Amino acid sequence: MKRIAVLTSGGDAPGMNAAIRAVVLASHYFGVQVIGYRHGFNGLLEQEYQILQSSDVNNIIQRGGTILKSARCQAFTTDEGGRQAADNLTALEIDALIIIGGDGSFRGAVHLGRFWSGKILGLPGTIDNDINGTDATIGYYTAIDTALESIDRVRDTADAFERIFLIEVMGRHAGFIGLSAAVCSGAEQVLLPELFTDNLPDLDSLAGHIQTAQKIRGKCSYIMVVSENIWPGGVMDLADQLHQRTGIDCRPVILGHVQRGGSPVSLDRILASKLGVYAVEAARTGKTGIMIGEHNQQMVEVPFQDTWNQAKALDPYLLHIQQETFDLVKNSNNP
Ligand SMILES: Nc1ncnc2c1ncn2[C@@H]1O[C@H](COP(=O)(O)OP(=O)(O)OP(=O)(O)O)[C@@H](O)[C@H]1O
Numbered sequence: 001m002k003r004i005a006v007l008t009s010g011g012d013a014p015g016m017n018a019a020i021r022a023v024v025l026a027s028h029y030f031g032v033q034v035i036g037y038r039h040g041f042n043g044l045l046e047q048e049y050q051i052l053q054s055s056d057v058n059n060i061i062q063r064g065g066t067i068l069k070s071a072r073c074q075a076f077t078t079d080e081g082g083r084q085a086a087d088n089l090t091a092l093e094i095d096a097l098i099i100i101g102g103d104g105s106f107r108g109a110v111h112l113g114r115f116w117s118g119k120i121l122g123l124p125g126t127i128d129n130d131i132n133g134t135d136a137t138i139g140y141y142t143a144i145d146t147a148l149e150s151i152d153r154v155r156d157t158a159d160a161f162e163r164i165f166l167i168e169v170m171g172r173h174a175g176f177i178g179l180s181a182a183v184c185s186g187a188e189q190v191l192l193p194e195l196f197t198d199n200l201p202d203l204d205s206l207a208g209h210i211q212t213a214q215k216i217r218g219k220c221s222y223i224m225v226v227s228e229n230i231w232p233g234g235v236m237d238l239a240d241q242l243h244q245r246t247g248i249d250c251r252p253v254i255l256g257h258v259q260r261g262g263s264p265v266s267l268d269r270i271l272a273s274k275l276g277v278y279a280v281e282a283a284r285t286g287k288t289g290i291m292i293g294e295h296n297q298q299m300v301e302v303p304f305q306d307t308w309n310q311a312k313a314l315d316p317y318l319l320h321i322q323q324e325t326f327d328l329v330k331n332s333n334n335p
């Protein structure tokens with residue numbers, strides 16, 4: 001193996017740079033050259049790349065974002081796009097391509113495999129943690145901490161005014177950030193996509209929970225963590241509708257893209273470092289068509305299709321303690 005390429009695709013995630021660094025350092029350790037494609041699959045189509053020297057990855061382990069830039073690329077999803085990408089990889093004599101991204105990017109990996117016979121490996125890089133086969137994705141731990149820091153701040157002012165806040169967190173179709181942030185912040189209520197697959201949350205029971213909480217505790221702060229995409233119009237509309245229906249006054253807060261940025265926490269740097277090095281080792285031994293993940297502290301090789309065929313489940317015990325043990329309404333009979 002002489003030349004490996006690497007790219008970052010889809011939503012950027014803190015720790016992507018640590019993964020790029022690991023790929024570059026491991027490749028150089030084995031005497032393999034590294035090409036970094038820029039702007040995700042767009043770079044493959046446009047032959048936009050740079051040779052990555054070891055000096056290029058100095059002091060990037062602590063940086064959020066991705067030095068290779070990221071993108072979502074519709075043109076790549078067509079057969080013509082796949083063929084173009086394959087031709088460009090062949091022209092540069094790339095032996096293996098490492099794709100750092102989410103499940104969409106892994107679908108892109110399979111698409112590319114229809115046109116290119118080089119080795120294709122994936123590293124799970126997304127704050128959403130919605131990739132089956134790995135306990136965590138690169139960026140997830142940082143996103144929880146970032147959301148949590150903001151929610152803790154909101155709690156201070158919520159407490160001072162004894163107000164109700166609805167806080168919207170990211171996670172397009174998955175409640176991992178929402179559940180973790182809710183547990184860690186002591187949120188009174190959490191709304192996750194996994195809990196509302198066929199229906200919307202019921203306004204009356206949401207209002208009922210708030211009112212009962214205030215009967216039990218007296219006037220108090222109340223935080224509801226809400227994953228994005230659950231309520232049409234998001235937490236702004238949910239706050240309006242709760243007010244119209246019940247007179248309850250809520251303040252909506254959308255955390256948004258702050259959750260994607262920032263310096264990766266240690267767990268993300270460690271995960272990215274392990275996965276990046278392992279991917280290079282796997283490519284050298286001829287592995288292809290797999291995502292490298294970690295499960296129970298073991299490195300795992302997951303066929304791309306398995307990363308999205310089965311939805312990754314939330315931790316049922318964490319969900320249980322948030323919704324039962326820590327629920328102040330269900331807990332109200334305790335001495
Ligand atoms: N079915 C598909 N076939 C070919 N390519 C795809 C497919 N789905 C996604 N891709 C490619 O992968 C890119 C990234 O996918 P997507 O926007 O879903 O982000 P992601 O990798 O899932 O990351 P995240 O969920 O964190 O945003 C897309 O812009 C597209 O170029």
Ligand SMILES: O=P(O)(O)OC[C@H]1O[C@](O)(CO)[C@@H](O)[C@@H]1O
Pocket residue numbers: 011102126127128170171172228260
């Ligand atoms: O930055 P964009 O393209 O609006 O994407 C936002 C989406 O990307 C993610 O941050 C990562 O997949 C989701 O949580 C969010 O829904």
